[in-house]
């Protein structure tokens with residue numbers, strides 16, 4: 324999907340279209356007052372005060388027609404420059420524009436744009452005539468508080484998008500439709516994967532049984548890989564004391580992302596935003612010799628972070644998340660090798676999930692931001708150079724991004740491009756010389772001296788939440804069989820004649836460890852087959868006279884019409900092989 328805001332030409336076009344929208348609204352609702360109409364990544368919107376009037380879909384059609392009229396009449400769009408006094412006078416009856424003018428810095432050139440009988444305060448630029456705004460679409464309307472503050476009046480926010488040709492507009496609308504179809508929040512609801520509830524709170528999803536099956540499978544998958552690579556897993560509490568986070572530095576550098584403190588007896592607790600401090604203490608629980616390193620501590624760990632309410636989105640950006648986290652405690656001479664192992668694991672997992680469209684981002688600190696980043700130039704340079712060195716050695720392509728590092732060190736983040744929508748960061752691998760120092764960690768080197776280990780923070784899936792959101796959108800909810808909440812739907816042609824046979828097949832599949840559901844309701848066969856399709860079950864078994872007489876099964880794959888008939892054993896073996904190999 325095109326990013327409208329970042330494209331100079333489309334930006335101007337959409338900005339002008341926001342004025343066109345306001346112009347039409349003014350014709351239809353002369354009492355309307357306008358706040359701001361910015362260009363956004365997806366197009367534009369305008370916030371409008373219409374008194375008590377709430378705009379609905381029919382109104383949008385009406386406004387759209389009025390806009391088309393203005394387009395047809397080919398009104399010239401003219402720029403006018405004003406002094407502050409002239410501007411204050413011109414908009415004296417409009418409290419919103421007066422607010423804007425009064426908040427402008429002294430010396431700003433105030434400009435307005437006029438098209439026929441409509442004039443609006445604006446920096447511009449704009450297209451020369453309304454006739455260039457032919458290819459637009461009003462998309463939706465929602466309520467929006469003035470200046471985003473719920474204590475203020477609710478305005479009507481109308482969204483739209485504009486292109487300079489019909490094909491681009493059509494393609495954009497098609498992609499929007501596709502995005503809606505793939506939206507993991509929609510599929511999550513339809514397939515009962517997760518829910519949210521205002522009594523639990525925003526950004527706090529509840530994983531339903533079907534979603535929980537997927538999460539368990541993902542956990543088992545990565546747990547096995549990590550065990551094979553020498554990781555040891557722990558369970559630690561999802562709270563810590565304020566002192567723990569003061570020791571780590573989170574309290575100074577990460578506080579705005581944390582939930583506020585709570586007091587219990589004499590202790591001050593916070594919900595943890597990261598697991599590193601707990602793992603530092605696990606490491607410190609015993610003595611380590613240089614021969615024991617790397618020590619790899621893993622956890623599927625729940626964290627809480629403050630995310631702005633506007634940024635919270637389904638499972639993709641949550642306030643309560645579960646990281647597939649690990650902290651690797653290494654000797655300085657082991658950094659390169661251990662780092663490479665993590666990158667290889669990321670590539671291995673992406674291969675298993677068929678993720679091909681991704682980019683490595685080397686996230687560096689912003690040298691001037693001494694608040695966010697721990698102030699030790701030598702430490703940062705050392706860490707950043709080390710990461711570059713390893714990446715260059717591995718021949719992995721990457722780009723650098725300043726100001727994206729964690730407060731304790733630089734990161735290698737993996738940005739994945741989903742089927743629709745902007746990139747998301749899934750995996751991360753971070754180098755840290757700071758936390759081991761702050762927690763006074765050590766190991767005994769081969770001369771019997773105490774040395775400080777280096778820590779690598781890494782999360783392969785990132786969080787189970789975000790990874791699952793990504794998977795849902797990639798697969799449109801048609802999961803590979805090993806992840807499917809229901810792997811096989813068994814449908815007897817007639818429950819009266821084939822019900823017993825269907826039950827016995829169902830039991831056999833269950834015994835073989837397959838997640839199976841029997842649909843022997845007294846509904847038409849076609850209806851039950853359609854329902855299995857909607858549920859996106861990968862295998863549907865249709866059992867009738869032939870199957871019963873021959874002791875066979877006939878199966879149909881999701882989305883296909885053909886059926887294949889095989890013996891029960893053949894089917895079970897084939898399916899088990901697919902599930903075990905996670906095909």
Ligand code: TSB
Pocket residue numbers: 596597598599628630638639640641642644646648649650748749750751780781782784785786788789
């Ligand atoms: C890897 N301390 C490290 C850890 O050891 C850490 O917390 N890194 S992180 O801040 O980058 O978070 C790890 C991953 O969590 C990110 O790469 C991202 O994929 C995921 N993530 C971050 N914020 C959210 C969120 N609000 N919702 C869902 N997933 C998130």
Ligand code: ZN
Pocket residue numbers: 597598599650780781
């Ligand atoms: Zn960490």
